Amino acid sequence: MNYRYKIGCSLxxxxxxxxxxxxxxxxxxxSDVVMxxxxxxxxxxCSNLMIHSHHCNPEHQLELHIRIPQxxxxxxxxxxxxxxxxxxxxxxxxxxxxxxxxxxxxLGVRLVKKIMDSIEYLSKDGKxxxxxxxKIG
Amino acid sequence: MVHIKxxxxxxxxxxxxxxxxxxxxxxxxxxxxxxxxxxxxxxxxVDCTALEYISSAGLGVFMxxxxxxxxxxxxxxxxxxxxxxxxxxxxxxxxxxxxICENKTEAKKLVNxxxx
Numbered sequence: 001m002n003y004r005y006k007i008g009c010s011l012x013x014x015x016x017x018x019x020x021x022x023x024x025x026x027x028x029x030x031s032d033v034v035m036x037x038x039x040x041x042x043x044x045x046c047s048n049l050m051i052h053s054h055h056c057n058p059e060h061q062l063e064l065h066i067r068i069p070q071x072x073x074x075x076x077x078x079x080x081x082x083x084x085x086x087x088x089x090x091x092x093x094x095x096x097x098x099x100x101x102x103x104x105x106x107l108g109v110r111l112v113k114k115i116m117d118s119i120e121y122l123s124k125d126g127k128x129x130x131x132x133x134x135k136i137g
Numbered sequence: 138m139v140h141i142k143x144x145x146x147x148x149x150x151x152x153x154x155x156x157x158x159x160x161x162x163x164x165x166x167x168x169x170x171x172x173x174x175x176x177x178x179x180x181x182x183v184d185c186t187a188l189e190y191i192s193s194a195g196l197g198v199f200m201x202x203x204x205x206x207x208x209x210x211x212x213x214x215x216x217x218x219x220x221x222x223x224x225x226x227x228x229x230x231x232x233x234x235x236x237i238c239e240n241k242t243e244a245k246k247l248v249n250x251x252x253x
Contacts, residue, residue: 011161015138018157018190036190036221037228043192047160095230099203107193107200107229114228 001028003066009054009080017046017064024066025074030136038074038134041115044108045078045087045130053082073117073133081127087112088119138162141169149245150176153184158195167198170213174202179211180252182244186217191225199235212236212251216244 003024007013021039030038046062054060060082067075092113093106112119118133139156150173158166173181199215206213216238218226226232236251238244 011159014159014161014192015157018159033221033224036224039190040192040225043159047192047194051160098197099200099234107196111193111225111228 001068003068005064006061007064008058009050009056009060009062010058011047011050011056013058014043014047014050018043020064021066025068028068034136037115038076041112041132041134042076042078044112045132048087048108049078049080049082049085049130052085053080073135076132076134078130078132079124079127084121084128086121088121139165141165143169143173145178147245148178149180149182149248150178151182151184151241153187155187157190158188158198159190159192160194163192163194163198166195167201170198170202174205174209174211179209180248181211181213182241182248183213183215184217184241185215185219185222188218188222191222193229196226196229196231200231203234210252212248214238214244214248214251216241 005017005020007017018039021042022035025035025038042064049062050056062078062080065077065079087109090109092110098106116132117135120131122129122131139154139158139162142153144151152169152173154166214236217240218237223232236247238247
């Protein structure tokens, strides 16, 4: 099964992105906890992209593709046209330092890396594609 | 998206979060906690019974108060977290850094003990 969603880069749209992911994954035998993990990782990816690459401009758009094969990994693609925000090159801050510095950011990338089994970036038709995979079962 | 209610009981400020906390709504949680601290509360319990989702932005708010609360001797206890929500805290190892209880009675007991 394939699902696609296109939406403007406003943080107010994160809720509808999460609802789209939940609706797409429903009925595929995915537990509540794993479903929430996937929603969380994709929410973190989209909000990072909206903030860092699109400065929350609602006229900029991003696309989310979800592929649920009968067998094998779930595949998620986030597609946009912007400066690449590559989280694989992002150095994760130490948790102790974050607490000490009273910083509110820096946790999202850590969550995505812990939840997803692979993260890769590619270029397709002049657009950035971030492909994330999650093993189920 | 998110509704936050406050109720004061026996000198404890009870903050109830209803709905979902993400990058757009975490500011409301931050402002509510700041308000509680500003009003001089030293005991805060956070009712997460109706919290359906929290992203890193919300976790970051709780984390950002850890040091300040230690310095000011303020106790904060969370309770009623759903399994999927507590899992988000656990993935990051935050469940061990915050005080988390099953229900309100336990939370109030712990917050009183912590602030002794």
